[in-house]
Amino acid sequence: MSARGKFITFEGGEGTGKSTQIKLLCNFLKQKNEDVLLTKEPGGTEIGLELRRILTEGEVSKLDATAEALLFFADRRLHMTQKVWPALEQGRWVLSDRFADSTMAYQYYAYDKRLKREDIEYLYRFTVGRFEPDLTIILDIDPRIGLKRSFKKAEGMTNKETRIENQGLAWHERLRRGFLEIAKENPERCVVLDADKPVDVLHNEISVLVEKRFLLKG
Secondary structure, eight states: OOOOOOEEEEEESTTSOHHHHHHHHHHHHHHTTOOEEEEESSOSSHHHHHHHHHHHSSOGGGSOHHHHHHHHHHHHHHHIIIIIHHHHHTTOEEEEEOOHHHHIIIIIIITTTOSOHHHHHHHHHHHHTTOOOSEEEEEEOOHHHHHHHHHHHHTTOSSOOOTTTTSOHHHHHHHHHHHHHHHHHOTTTEEEEEOSSOHHHHHHHHHHHHHHHTTOOO
């Protein structure tokens, strides 16, 4: 039986370039002859795509923090059981654009702690158990820069996934502080990188980090 694969998650606020960097890392690992699965939350499964539409499109006020958290964890359970865990058992690398740190950052910190932290932690244990990523890369950027990037990206999208972007700047500043607090609480798992850098420079930092962390060869 193959050794368990590695699970790397990319986190950060809007417009940090996660989608770009995760694809670049995927290509880098494939060049090292690694078997890689690229996925995302929400939307990593067929049902997850429907949940993603509900969560990312439409009016800001249509869901509150509690409803959002429940839908994200429903998506996460499907994602883990149908995709992530089976791939890891096969010895594959799994790169996920967002995971549970996003739920804590968005539904707890950004909403100014309207939900209880212990409730989110309970939902995590109920859904995922004690499992956690091998490495979490948090891309950090000034929300004003990130939001500008994100709205520009949305201009070319058929489905406008801008529900979260339309929260106020103060909301996004709390979100940023939340991710930084999560990284501070989990220094062995989380690495914060400055996302306001050229794409190739940031990719090089990430590839060097992963190569050293997991002693890659080839």
